[in-house]
Amino acid sequence: MAEIQVENLKVVYRGVILALQGVSLRAGAGEAVALLGPNGAGKSTLVRSLAGLLPQYDGRVLDGRILLNGQESHHLPALKVASLGLTAILEGRPIFRYLTVVENLRAAGHKLPPERQKAITEEIFTRFPRLYERRFEQGGYLSGGEQQMLLLGMALLTEPKILVVDEPSLGLSPKLTEEVMRVLDELRRDKGLTLLLVEQNAKAAFSIVERVYVMEQGRIVFEGTSQEAQADADVMEFYLGGAAAGGFAEAKRYRRRKRWV
Amino acid sequence: MDLALNLQTALNGLANGALYAVIAAGFVLVYRATSVVNFAIAEFLLIGAYLTYTFSLFLPLLPAILLALPLAFAFGVLVERVFVRPLLGRNVVAVIMATIGLASALDGATLLIWGPDQKAMGTADAFQLPKEVPNLALRLGEVFLSSKAVWSLILALPLALLLIAMLKYSRYGILLRAISESETAALALGINAPRVVAVAWGISALMATVGGAFLAGAAGGGGPGHHLILLGLVVFPVAILGGFDSVPGAVVAGLLIGLIEAFSQLYLESLLPGITQAIPFLIVLLVLLFRPYGLFGQHRIERV
Numbered sequence: 164m165a166e167i168q169v170e171n172l173k174v175v176y177r178g179v180i181l182a183l184q185g186v187s188l189r190a191g192a193g194e195a196v197a198l199l200g201p202n203g204a205g206k207s208t209l210v211r212s213l214a215g216l217l218p219q220y221d222g223r224v225l226d227g228r229i230l231l232n233g234q235e236s237h238h239l240p241a242l243k244v245a246s247l248g249l250t251a252i253l254e255g256r257p258i259f260r261y262l263t264v265v266e267n268l269r270a271a272g273h274k275l276p277p278e279r280q281k282a283i284t285e286e287i288f289t290r291f292p293r294l295y296e297r298r299f300e301q302g303g304y305l306s307g308g309e310q311q312m313l314l315l316g317m318a319l320l321t322e323p324k325i326l327v328v329d330e331p332s333l334g335l336s337p338k339l340t341e342e343v344m345r346v347l348d349e350l351r352r353d354k355g356l357t358l359l360l361v362e363q364n365a366k367a368a369f370s371i372v373e374r375v376y377v378m379e380q381g382r383i384v385f386e387g388t389s390q391e392a393q394a395d396a397d398v399m400e401f402y403l404g405g406a407a408a409g410g411f412a413e414a415k416r417y418r419r420r421k422r423w424v
Numbered sequence: 425m426d427l428a429l430n431l432q433t434a435l436n437g438l439a440n441g442a443l444y445a446v447i448a449a450g451f452v453l454v455y456r457a458t459s460v461v462n463f464a465i466a467e468f469l470l471i472g473a474y475l476t477y478t479f480s481l482f483l484p485l486l487p488a489i490l491l492a493l494p495l496a497f498a499f500g501v502l503v504e505r506v507f508v509r510p511l512l513g514r515n516v517v518a519v520i521m522a523t524i525g526l527a528s529a530l531d532g533a534t535l536l537i538w539g540p541d542q543k544a545m546g547t548a549d550a551f552q553l554p555k556e557v558p559n560l561a562l563r564l565g566e567v568f569l570s571s572k573a574v575w576s577l578i579l580a581l582p583l584a585l586l587l588i589a590m591l592k593y594s595r596y597g598i599l600l601r602a603i604s605e606s607e608t609a610a611l612a613l614g615i616n617a618p619r620v621v622a623v624a625w626g627i628s629a630l631m632a633t634v635g636g637a638f639l640a641g642a643a644g645g646g647g648p649g650h651h652l653i654l655l656g657l658v659v660f661p662v663a664i665l666g667g668f669d670s671v672p673g674a675v676v677a678g679l680l681i682g683l684i685e686a687f688s689q690l691y692l693e694s695l696l697p698g699i700t701q702a703i704p705f706l707i708v709l710l711v712l713l714f715r716p717y718g719l720f721g722q723h724r725i726e727r728v
Binding site: 214215216219221241242245246250251252253257258259260261262266267269270271273274317321 | 513595598599601602605606607608609610611612613614615616
């Protein structure tokens, strides 16, 4: 088991756009932590930073550091980060659309010896029988839910210690979202993973995490247990839609109440 | 119509087409891996031919080709590391200009090293070993196949087919196809994308060497010279006809262009001198008009 520690992380894109303005966050070994926040809060930037993928987006760490199981990783390239046991499932369900299900799994498990790869693939097909049925179809033709299952299977084949999942519920029906969350929770418990779940769907995230962080405009604005988050009027209002929508007065009220920013 | 003559023309056309196919397959492989159009592919072919020629000064031609292959592979990897990788992700025009610049630089370098004259393969043999590749010329009834044609069919064509199989079934092929879709997603899964891409450039240079050595006359028919650059340019119509991103498409298109060239030589050249050289490019014009994605271009996956 491994832990994630982010200390005062500042990230800039193209040298000018400050996307993270001193983010600190921790996920203990084997813990499930959610990172919530609206669009543009900087959640995906944090995922990219954790995965060592900032250079791919013309970004870089300006200040602060990331520790994965005690080892500094914010200056490491993606391949080194992966070798430390962190696997990131990026937003937008990035399966390989022209590869079949089996080929996607082979690509993900390319580092494993064949027997190990076979054993894990069988486990994946047992967990997700639908993937087995569609194993020779191209990933692009799978439904959103099946693609998400495939991504989880691919992540399993990297034998991660830390799993970072960015917006797994995006575009899924409530029922499928529930199913994805159940599977994530099951995997975390079975494999002893440290899970950082990045979500906009707070309700879905609360169901499987122990602690919650909320991000706004590149900063952490709330930190607490899942229960504390659900008891917090602001978090509930802004992320579970508690407030009545619409109107200038509502917008002003929103700004006034958003005292954390 | 003379059936034997037509059959002979078809087989010789296929043999020449196999050389185009092997070069174009390598070219498309690089495009699949990096989305970079390697405008220096004709120079890759030229360098491969000159390397073979240089080794052929000391060794028989077959070992000379075999020795040239690893050097060509290393050359391809070097080009990727030095010229291409630093430019990936930049403006596409910058990458195009870089490969065009590379082509000019390689032209100049080959002129400096090997001079402007056309060479003859294996003219000197320091160890007095047999110079030529074994003569495999065949006569089947009235159909005659030159040694070059047989060598092309038994070496270049299987090599191109091997590349297709490798891309489809091997671990490396799957990783390369994955990277061609999203290098970022591949990196997130711990796939060593830079290494896979570099190997693709190496393979491309290696295949250009096989094509270049035989086009340049490793099995008879002249020797390396700058005329090879013109021959190498046929790769572009072949790749476009095949779909540009399809390695099997490139192989089929290579064979097709070889066939069309051969029959045009037989039937049209006397009526329209020079048509054989122009025909691949005329085909490209037609393909671009009616099938912009070529014969085997990848269909976009769209869920409805």
